[in-house]
Amino acid sequence: MPLLRMRNASFIGGGCSVGPLTLEVWPGERAALTFASAREARLAARLASGIVKASSGRVLIGDYDPRVQSIHCKRIVAFVPHEPMSLSEPDFARYIAYRAALWNVDARHAGAYAAFLRERLGEMHEAFAYPLIGALIAMPDLVVLDRPAPVYAEQILGAIEARAVFSTHTNAAAARAFERPAVLRMTQA
Amino acid sequence: MTLRALTAVVAARLYEQRRVVSYAYIATAVVGLLQPHGAAGPVFFGSLLGIVIALAQSPGRYPHLDCCEQCAPLFGRELARAKALVPCIAVAIAAIVYAGAASARGSSDAPLALAIALPAVIATTLIALCAAIRHGSSQALYVSLACAASVTAYALAVWAHSLLGELAFCAVAAFVGLRQYGEALARYDPV
Numbered sequence: 546m547p548l549l550r551m552r553n554a555s556f557i558g559g560g561c562s563v564g565p566l567t568l569e570v571w572p573g574e575r576a577a578l579t580f581a582s583a584r585e586a587r588l589a590a591r592l593a594s595g596i597v598k599a600s601s602g603r604v605l606i607g608d609y610d611p612r613v614q615s616i617h618c619k620r621i622v623a624f625v626p627h628e629p630m631s632l633s634e635p636d637f638a639r640y641i642a643y644r645a646a647l648w649n650v651d652a653r654h655a656g657a658y659a660a661f662l663r664e665r666l667g668e669m670h671e672a673f674a675y676p677l678i679g680a681l682i683a684m685p686d687l688v689v690l691d692r693p694a695p696v697y698a699e700q701i702l703g704a705i706e707a708r709a710v711f712s713t714h715t716n717a718a719a720a721r722a723f724e725r726p727a728v729l730r731m732t733q734a
Numbered sequence: 735m736t737l738r739a740l741t742a743v744v745a746a747r748l749y750e751q752r753r754v755v756s757y758a759y760i761a762t763a764v765v766g767l768l769q770p771h772g773a774a775g776p777v778f779f780g781s782l783l784g785i786v787i788a789l790a791q792s793p794g795r796y797p798h799l800d801c802c803e804q805c806a807p808l809f810g811r812e813l814a815r816a817k818a819l820v821p822c823i824a825v826a827i828a829a830i831v832y833a834g835a836a837s838a839r840g841s842s843d844a845p846l847a848l849a850i851a852l853p854a855v856i857a858t859t860l861i862a863l864c865a866a867i868r869h870g871s872s873q874a875l876y877v878s879l880a881c882a883a884s885v886t887a888y889a890l891a892v893w894a895h896s897l898l899g900e901l902a903f904c905a906v907a908a909f910v911g912l913r914q915y916g917e918a919l920a921r922y923d924p925v
Contacts, residue, residue, distance in 0.1 A: 558923055558925060561925055588925060591924070591925070596804050597923040597924065597925060598923060615807075615809070616807040616808070616809065617807075619805060619806060619807040619808075620807050623805070624801070626801050628797065630798050639749070640798070642742075643742050643745075643746050643802065646736075646738045646739050646741070647739050647742055647802060647803070647806040647807075647808070648806065648807065676798075679802070680805075
């Protein structure tokens, strides 16, 4: 079963629009789409993670429709925003505890996994690492990245491991960095 | 929604708004010392604070909290209840601070003024929350409705001498306001 299915999905509202989009992302797959503007890329990522509902067409996350089963969708998918997050050390611990409470994840386990991911993302600027760490503590099956920084593609994909990834970009080179299979990347490295 | 998630949403928002809320308490204490008698001060000043703190819950003011809440496995109505608790707690404490300051100035009717002000400010705040996710004329309409609710509650309690009438009106207004906020949040698309 695909983790993400979009069939002519489009969104129109708030003075912006995106789509129609058609794609499938299966477990372990990576899909990267390039858009003409940052606004479209942001909207497409939000559409794929069930945060905004399709105006026309269909989006299914797992087997669930975000319009009626948003909670199930949000347990499958994790959304990583483009905006960096500037947090102090105590605020980061508070942020992880907050996210663990929202997703009803064991706080100690979340804290330990966050520390592990932070170690793993050591070379990445912490302002970009924090949103990714926050998203991954809920152990999602699908990770949606809104315009991730291509310079950190290696670290981001390493932290995401074998989970399915859907990312949106505003240039083709960045999209290619996130579409490459992990095995190929490791060979090249 | 689990109690843990509810507590987390409320605590995170109160923590982010701690400065605004602290200034509001200082201002409330000053106004309470300057105007210790009657219910007009706590009702109208508390309502004003309620509107300001409710509008501070607007999307975009705390983007990382907004993003987490939008991504979290919570229904819009559950999230609305959690977010509504934040300004309600803040204004309820403000009303108590006002009563404390008025008592310190020797006001004998401070407990009664608190009993009148508390339901009025909570109802006003919940109606004002509906303005927090709207823009333009509809936002102005909800702020006007919140002001009207405050005046009506005061009129019922002070001019009509019906504390029960005020309580009933505030309960209905608060319920409608919270329900409206929940419905709006459930349909809200954060673009």
